[in-house]
Amino acid sequence: MERKRRKAFVEQEYCVSCGCCVKECPVSAIQIVKGIMAEIDRQICVGCGKCAKECPASIITIREVVA
Amino acid sequence: MKNRKKKHWYDYMWIVSLSYLLLGFFNILFAWLGLLCFFIPLINSAVKGNKAYCNRYCGRGQLFGLLGGTFGLSRRKDIPGWMKSKWFRYGFLIFFLTMFAQMLVNTWLVFAGAESLREAVTLLWTFKLPWHWAYHTRTLTPWVGQFAFGFYSVMLTSTVLGFVTMILYRPRSWCVYCPMGTMTQLICKAKAHE
Numbered sequence: 001m002e003r004k005r006r007k008a009f010v011e012q013e014y015c016v017s018c019g020c021c022v023k024e025c026p027v028s029a030i031q032i033v034k035g036i037m038a039e040i041d042r043q044i045c046v047g048c049g050k051c052a053k054e055c056p057a058s059i060i061t062i063r064e065v066v067a
Numbered sequence: 068m069k070n071r072k073k074k075h076w077y078d079y080m081w082i083v084s085l086s087y088l089l090l091g092f093f094n095i096l097f098a099w100l101g102l103l104c105f106f107i108p109l110i111n112s113a114v115k116g117n118k119a120y121c122n123r124y125c126g127r128g129q130l131f132g133l134l135g136g137t138f139g140l141s142r143r144k145d146i147p148g149w150m151k152s153k154w155f156r157y158g159f160l161i162f163f164l165t166m167f168a169q170m171l172v173n174t175w176l177v178f179a180g181a182e183s184l185r186e187a188v189t190l191l192w193t194f195k196l197p198w199h200w201a202y203h204t205r206t207l208t209p210w211v212g213q214f215a216f217g218f219y220s221v222m223l224t225s226t227v228l229g230f231v232t233m234i235l236y237r238p239r240s241w242c243v244y245c246p247m248g249t250m251t252q253l254i255c256k257a258k259a260h261e
Contacts, residue, residue: 014151014152016151016156016242016243016245016248016249016252017118017121017122017248017252017255018118018121018122018128018239018242018243018248019118019121019122019123020128020132020239020242022122023072023122026072032117032118032122034116034117034255034258034259035112035116035117035118035251035252035254035255035258035259036252036255036256036259053143054136054237054238054239055237056146056236056237056238056239056240056241056242056243057146057151057243058145058146058151058237059151
């Protein structure tokens with residue numbers, strides 16, 4: 001049976017790499033790559049949505065994906 | 068899930084930012100210290116190719132995070148699409164740099180003796196606020212004071228803009244169109260393509 005899990009996704013084109021999401025993530029699943037954009041390690045992400053709530057540009061969304 | 072991340076010394080940089088703004092009310096020459104917020108992020112991104120300043124040390128961002136987040140002064144609404152577009156971000160950067168250059172020209176004119184020192188802070192590039200009480204050292208060469216008034220105007224204007232967007236949208240909405248953030252990201256992009 002397929003299991004669905006909630007994961008965060010960044011619309012990287014609009015990311016300003018401010019790092020707000022990094023500070024919020026309780027499981028340290030986000031890093032800013034080369035000062036350009038945020039990248040989420042979806043193996044670690046628990047889909048709590050804290051980053052999405054904090055992102056000043058509102059470009060992080062939480063989606064359900066098949067685990 | 069509560070965020071129990073350990074606090075570091077740099078998580079208190081908002082105190083530095085707040086002190087900077089307050090000191091400008093007492094002695095405008097403290098405005099010169101603002102150059103640190105200008106050069107440190109640029110040098111850091113140019114040398115290390117990251118945005119550690121924005122990500123960790125920016126006191127202004129922390130101050131907005133504190134006021135808008137912890138103190139709940141933000142409506143926490145999504146910022147409009149145009150505000151996060153590249154057109155607006157780069158356009159605002161160009162506008163900001165143009166105004167900065169104009170401030171440098173004004174300083175030069177005072178230095179050259181073509182104009183006299185204006186003891187005023189210009190808010191939002193338009194409104195001249197009398198600020199003479201914060202200028203005590205009249206024996207000092209006038210251009211030093213002119214630069215301080217000009218630089219403090221830049222810092223106060225950006226704080227006001229950031230404060231308004233903090234209330235209207237999310238706590239750190241300023242970070243989306245912050246000219247320093249845009250500039251350091253461009254430097255990082257250039258470094259990454261080297």
